[in-house]
Structures are given as structure tokens and as C-alpha cells.
Amino acid sequence: MSGANFILLINLSVAGLLAASFMAVAFHDAGRVPARWFASGYVLGMAYSAIEFSIPAFTDARLPVVTAFAVFLGATIAFNAGLARKYGVAPPWPAMLFFLLAATIAVYLVQDLPRQSLARMMAYQLPYAVMQFVGLAIVWSSRQRHGRLDRILMAVLAASGLQFASKPFIAHALGGWGANPQAYLQSNYALVSQSLGTVFALALALLMLAILVRDVLAEVTSKSETDTLSGLLNRGAFTRQAELALLGALRQGVPVALVIADLDHFKGINDSFGHASGDRVIETFAGFLREAAAGHHVAGRLGGEEFAIILPGTNLAAGRLFAEGTRSAFGALPIDGLPVDNRCTASFGVAELHPGEEIADLMRRADEALYQAKNAGRDCVRISAGPADVQVSAGSEASASGRG
Structure with missing residues (x-):
């Protein structure tokens, strides 16, 4: 052969x-x-x-x-x-x-x-x-x-x-x-x-x-x-991706803002209109975040009705504007399965990364700002200007004061 x-x-x-x-x-x-x-x-x-x-x-x-x-x-x-x-x-x-x-x-x-x-x-x-x-x-x-x-x-x-x-x-x-x-x-x-x-x-x-x-x-x-319902990153994946985004922003010398959002009175929506309606609210809000996010932004569902998005190249003022825009647009949107006159709202906390901080510190401060927004009547935005300073954002106090 x-x-x-x-x-x-x-x-x-x-x-x-x-x-x-x-x-x-x-x-x-x-x-x-x-x-x-x-x-x-x-x-x-x-x-x-x-x-x-x-x-x-x-x-x-x-x-x-x-x-x-x-x-x-x-x-x-x-x-x-x-x-x-x-x-x-x-x-x-x-x-x-x-x-x-x-x-x-x-x-x-x-x-x-x-x-x-x-x-x-x-x-x-x-x-x-x-x-x-x-x-x-x-x-x-x-x-x-x-x-x-x-x-x-x-x-x-x-x-x-x-x-x-x-x-x-x-x-x-x-x-x-x-x-x-x-x-x-x-x-x-x-x-x-x-x-x-x-x-x-x-x-x-x-x-x-x-x-x-x-x-x-x-x-x-x-x-x-991926979170099945929202289509966003789940909490663990969001944390990992957010850490990478922070490292990239630090190498480039650009600011980083974090926005944490929580849907208002979500338990009441589930109790009054059923879990299917609650799921549609989550899907709608997640869609807002996806559409608003740029390619280098990282959005995730932290659990339940709580969401977060990290914004590399964005300072505190721009992060607040992002949160205000999302809050306003979402609050004006009718949701399938809910009465026409019923509008869903969300509260937001915003923080900007400070020197020496890690992702856990940034998330803690944004979460504290969100807690302040909830205490202020919901449907509003609060910012954390520094490691021990949560301040009120301009904009929606008047509308927030009428909500429980």
C-alpha cells in the first residue's frame, strides 16, 4: 500500500x-x-x-x-x-x-x-x-x-x-x-x-x-x-459585572454612578390584581432599564421588586437625571392588566463612587439613598453625595408627598 x-x-x-x-x-x-x-x-x-x-x-x-x-x-x-x-x-x-x-x-x-x-x-x-x-x-x-x-x-x-x-x-x-x-x-x-x-x-x-x-x-x-422574569442580570451576575465595570472606569479615570430602584407598593399590586399583573409590572420596568441603558451600562434585578444599574462614565448629577427620567416615564405608563387610572411608580437611590470605595460600599450608599426616598413618600429620587451624606434631589418632592 x-x-x-x-x-x-x-x-x-x-x-x-x-x-x-x-x-x-x-x-x-x-x-x-x-x-x-x-x-x-x-x-x-x-x-x-x-x-x-x-x-x-x-x-x-x-x-x-x-x-x-x-x-x-x-x-x-x-x-x-x-x-x-x-x-x-x-x-x-x-x-x-x-x-x-x-x-x-x-x-x-x-x-x-x-x-x-x-x-x-x-x-x-x-x-x-x-x-x-x-x-x-x-x-x-x-x-x-x-x-x-x-x-x-x-x-x-x-x-x-x-x-x-x-x-x-x-x-x-x-x-x-x-x-x-x-x-x-x-x-x-x-x-x-x-x-x-x-x-x-x-x-x-x-x-x-x-x-x-x-x-x-x-x-x-x-x-x-439571567433573571428569567425580567431578562436582566440576576444579583450575583450583576455584582460581578458591576465590579468589572468599576475596574474599567477606574483604569480610564472616569466617574461611576449607581442607581438602585424599588417598585412602590408592589405587594399591594400582587394582592389587588394578582401575581400575573405584578409580573407584567416587573417586565415593564426591566424593559425601561434595558432601553435606557447604553452598551457599557450594567443593569440587573437584585431580587423581588428591586433593581440596579451601574453607569460608568456618569457622575452623580447625570446619574440623578437618569433616575429622574426613568421615574417620570415609568410613572406615566399604563400597565396591561391594571386599571387605566392606576399608575405604578418607583423610588430611586443614586450614589457616585468615591476614592477608596468598593462595589459593596457603593451599593450600601445607594441603598441608603433609596431608603430615604421610601421614607420621603416614594416616587422620588434621593442621592448620596458622600460616604455619610444622603441628600434630597431636586424634582419630585411635591408629587412624592402625596403618596404613602
């Missing part, structure tokens, strides 16, 4: 293992559509290896050669379909299927050219290169944020495309790819070509498995850190 035959058998086994790996991912989570496409691609890769291995048994190898080409090109198209599903890009099906048909016809037609002609070799290898660059374009065009693994994937796709494009020249340098298709596996070029194929097939598959596992872990982490 030649070295190329041995590598081809390895390719067949590797493709089977990779197909099984992606099928396992797809079976674990029925929503993993990309994994099913990747598995299909490597199943086609197995078929390609099997056809290549059988070619020496044919007297006229034209049909198996063209079939092997079409099957392998189909494998790259299936892989690109998985990439498109993974990165939220519409798969370019018409273009890819037309290209598959046109390239297969071209390979069939060049069978009459001299075996070692550059045109024949290019017709066989360039379509593979094109599909690798199509995959690169799919990942590049995604609106999703590209992490380190995504950038490595694009680099490997580019390298894979280049190695396909260079194979005709490699074949020429190594003395050709056999006197006929049956002799291909005995050539030095076949050993190099099949080895390169194994390296890139493994690299792409391992990268995609790592990316899929990364996404699964991110989803699990998100679910464990």
Missing part, C-alpha cells in the same frame, strides 16, 4: 469521526442546525475518500473522477451552509449550486485534455479554493462580533483556499499527479495533497467544534446569570 493510500484511509476514518462528532453536537441540541450541515459535509468527505480509493479498480475512470470531484465540492458547500447558519448569514444557495453544476461540467470536459496540463489541474482545484474563500466571506460578512476563534477560522479558511489554488503548481513541481487516474495514488503529489487535506480538514473541524462549544458554554452562562 502506497503512502497516499494510507493517508486516504486515514482521511476516510477522520472524516467519519468528525461527522460523528458534529452529529453528537446536533443530537445534544436539536437547535444546532450548523452542526448538522458540518456533519453532512464530513459524510460527503467520507464518500469522496471512498470513491478516490476505488478509482484504480476502474478501466475508464472518467465517471468516478468527476463524481469524486462533485462530491468533494458538495462537501465544501455543505460546510459553507453550516458557516452561514452559524454566523446568521443567508446561505448563497443559488450561486453555490450553480457553481457546483458549472464546475462539474468543466471537470468533465477537461478529461480530454492532456493529463499533466495546467488547465486540467486548475479546473479540478480552483473550485475548491473558491468555496473556501466563499466560507471566509460568509464569516467576514457576519454582523456577529468576531472573537479570537472566529478570526483564526478565517485565517485557516484563507490558508486552505490558497493551498487548493497552489496544488497544480505543487503537482507540476513533484512530477505530476500520475500518468492516469488509476496511478494517482502512487504519485508523490497524491501523498502531499492527501496530507494537506487531512491537516486542513482537522483544523477546520476542530475550530468549528471549539466555536460551537464556546457558544454552548456562553448560552449556559447567560442562562445561569
